[in-house]
Amino acid sequence: MAIELLKGNEAIAEAAVRAGVDAYFGYPITPQTELLEYMAKRMPELGRVFLQAESELGAINMVYGAACAGKRAMTSSSSPGVSLMQEGLSYIAAAEVPVVLVDVMRGGPGLGNIAPSQSDYFQMVKSAGHGDFKPIVLAPASVQEAVDIMDLAFDLADKYRTIVTVLLDGTIGQMMEPAELPPMKPRRTAAPGWALTGAADRSKNMILPFRLQVDDLEAYNLQLQQKLALIAHSEVRYHEQMVDDAELIVVGFGTAGRIAQTAVRLARRQGIKAGLFRPITLWPFPERRLSQLADDARGFLVVEMNAGQMVEDVRLAVGGQAPVKFLGRMGGSLPMPDDILAAIVKLDQASTRAQPDAPCTIEGPSMPLKHFVSVN
Amino acid sequence: MTIESYSEAIVADRPKALSKTQSHYCPGCLHGLAHRLIAEVLDELAIRGTTLMVAPVGCAVFASNYFECDSVVAPHGRAPAVATGLKRVSPDKIVFAYQGDGDLASIGTAEIIHAAARGESITVIFINNAVYGMTGGQMAPTSLVGMKTTSSPFGRDVKTMGSPLKMSELIAGIDGATFVSRRSMHNPAEIRKAKKAIRRAFEVQINHQGFSLVELLSNCPTNWQMTPLESLRWIETRMVPVFPLGDLKNAAANNGLKGV
Numbered sequence: 263m264a265i266e267l268l269k270g271n272e273a274i275a276e277a278a279v280r281a282g283v284d285a286y287f288g289y290p291i292t293p294q295t296e297l298l299e300y301m302a303k304r305m306p307e308l309g310r311v312f313l314q315a316e317s318e319l320g321a322i323n324m325v326y327g328a329a330c331a332g333k334r335a336m337t338s339s340s341s342p343g344v345s346l347m348q349e350g351l352s353y354i355a356a357a358e359v360p361v362v363l364v365d366v367m368r369g370g371p372g373l374g375n376i377a378p379s380q381s382d383y384f385q386m387v388k389s390a391g392h393g394d395f396k397p398i399v400l401a402p403a404s405v406q407e408a409v410d411i412m413d414l415a416f417d418l419a420d421k422y423r424t425i426v427t428v429l430l431d432g433t434i435g436q437m438m439e440p441a442e443l444p445p446m447k448p449r450r451t452a453a454p455g456w457a458l459t460g461a462a463d464r465s466k467n468m469i470l471p472f473r474l475q476v477d478d479l480e481a482y483n484l485q486l487q488q489k490l491a492l493i494a495h496s497e498v499r500y501h502e503q504m505v506d507d508a509e510l511i512v513v514g515f516g517t518a519g520r521i522a523q524t525a526v527r528l529a530r531r532q533g534i535k536a537g538l539f540r541p542i543t544l545w546p547f548p549e550r551r552l553s554q555l556a557d558d559a560r561g562f563l564v565v566e567m568n569a570g571q572m573v574e575d576v577r578l579a580v581g582g583q584a585p586v587k588f589l590g591r592m593g594g595s596l597p598m599p600d601d602i603l604a605a606i607v608k609l610d611q612a613s614t615r616a617q618p619d620a621p622c623t624i625e626g627p628s629m630p631l632k633h634f635v636s637v638n
Numbered sequence: 639m640t641i642e643s644y645s646e647a648i649v650a651d652r653p654k655a656l657s658k659t660q661s662h663y664c665p666g667c668l669h670g671l672a673h674r675l676i677a678e679v680l681d682e683l684a685i686r687g688t689t690l691m692v693a694p695v696g697c698a699v700f701a702s703n704y705f706e707c708d709s710v711v712a713p714h715g716r717a718p719a720v721a722t723g724l725k726r727v728s729p730d731k732i733v734f735a736y737q738g739d740g741d742l743a744s745i746g747t748a749e750i751i752h753a754a755a756r757g758e759s760i761t762v763i764f765i766n767n768a769v770y771g772m773t774g775g776q777m778a779p780t781s782l783v784g785m786k787t788t789s790s791p792f793g794r795d796v797k798t799m800g801s802p803l804k805m806s807e808l809i810a811g812i813d814g815a816t817f818v819s820r821r822s823m824h825n826p827a828e829i830r831k832a833k834k835a836i837r838r839a840f841e842v843q844i845n846h847q848g849f850s851l852v853e854l855l856s857n858c859p860t861n862w863q864m865t866p867l868e869s870l871r872w873i874e875t876r877m878v879p880v881f882p883l884g885d886l887k888n889a890a891a892n893n894g895l896k897g898v
Binding site: 319323325326330350459460466468470472 | 702
């Protein structure tokens with residue numbers, strides 16, 4: 263395979279094809295539409311299923327049906343569309359069928375805009391639908407990582423019979439970057455035993471997203487939580503740079519994490535011992551590793567393209583051992599390396615281990631205050 | 639004295655596609671009869687082992703318990719979308735959705751209209767009893783004008799609540815729909831016609847002829863607050879004039895094989 267210049271959305275689609283996706287159902291919404299358009303051409307070429315649904319409600323329920331048949335099924339959308347899919351996601355979680363969802367996030371709330379954002383963190387990580395369930399959430403920071411993650415997404419979905427969300431912002435979806443695609447995997451031919459394939463010579467299979475008896479539903483929930491605990495134990499993934507001797511840890515996922523990487527390098531040039539921590543699994547969240555880092559770090563700076571969502575999980579993981587500050591941009595704006603650097607410098611000056619709760623107001627010098635979010 | 643010899647023949651038996659279990663449906667409810675008609679057709683067409691059912695949210699949410707075929711329960715109204723997903727990846731299987739009037743005619747209008755518009759190779763059995771049964775007798779889109787329900791306690795007023803939605807007429811007007819029929823289950827003659835329509839609907843799918851739907855006028859003695867017999871008379875005298883029986887569309891044309 264060769265390195266090619268690939269657009270994020272199209273690269274993700276082709277990576278899904280090569281991971282063996284049998285069926286794609288979707289609905290147009292910016293900034294993920296190229297993914298749907300790519301599938302519209304590519305899937306029929308290969309004799310696989312592509313269907314443009316009447317809505318995101320339709321799309322997620324078609325995915326539900328195809329997954330019940332034991333096929334690798336996926337959909338993709340962007341923030342407002344994913345809001346509509348939440349009903350289906352909850353049923354799919356209850357039915358425990360494997361599904362992959364790609365959410366190319368845009369600005370919200372409401373119709374918001376079509377610019378990149380990370381404001382679906384809560385929606386996907388904390389509340390992907392009613393009831394006690396959590397999808398695995400994978401957050402790539404480049405086109406190459408997005409490509410690599412698609413194969414993992416389908417494998418994890420199958421392994422745990424769960425929803426896997428690939429959560430990225432419009433920047434990665436729209437950006438062209440050099441990336442290498444994996445070879446084409448053979449499609450799975452045998453259906454799993456639980457799948458709906460017809461009860462010709464076996465007893466019937468029933469996929470039921472309900473347990474009406476109180477005891478049954480509690481027992482089922484306990485079983486589901488056991489599965490989630492196993493995932494939380496086994497599937498944490500993150501990327502870190504220069505954390506070994508770091509006094510200050512900058513935390514960001516996806517695009518924000520990638521921009522923060524530049525800021526960390528700039529800080530190092532100024533003699534500040536900064537390091538980068540970039541969660542790849544947003545659920546399960548790498549809380550144990552962050553807690554370890556908090557043993558030695560003087561402070562944390564969380565950078566996000568939202569009003570402060572993942573920062574809550576960082577605070578829980580750090581557990582008050584060190585101050586956790588936040589820098590965020592919204593509405594499609596990106597945090598710039600210089601602004602992150604300024605926040606690192608302020609944190610460096612303000613935070614000592616002796617005074618973990620010392621007040622620290624972060625303000626970006628090159629940024630008008632009205633565009634700037636400062637929590638604490 | 640001569641004793642005539644005769645051989646015993648079974649003239650009525652439980653269809654193989656119908657599970658041997660106790661039903662949860664209320665006494666006098668016609669869901670059980672509708673189930674039986676479908677099960678008889680699955681047996682007669684020898685498709686039980688290749689049939690996948692999509693059950694709805696509503697009284698028939700437990701339908702999985704009553705059919706000896708694979709099944710899944712869809713979110714409220716979304717059965718045609720789930721059935722679409724199943725059928726597109728399993729074109730060699732027979733897929734049918736079973737939906738009530740709240741499910742199909744209210745919350746799921748988009749899903750049923752677009753499944754029909756695509757000429758999706760699925761069969762839909764639509765139970766219309768003019769009321770939300772499972773939640774305790776609220777007004778449905780198919781409730782009759784003046785009909786008193788728990789959410790239209792003074793009767794359905796056209797000025798504020800509109801008129802009954804005639805889904806079969808609506809769907810028959812869609813090019814992708816091949817066979818659309820409305821039948822009733824209020825007497826033996828109509829029951830026989832209903833079964834014939836169900837059989838035709840499945841044959842359309844077996845022959846890759848596109849989308850098929852059978853609406854069955856049904857009852858709800860519990861929420862209508864009638865005896866079963868009164869409820870059958872009510873279907874005949876009140877519902878049938880509003881929802882005329884017959885084949886609304888019976889196109890011979892093949893809409894083409896859907897799915898890959």
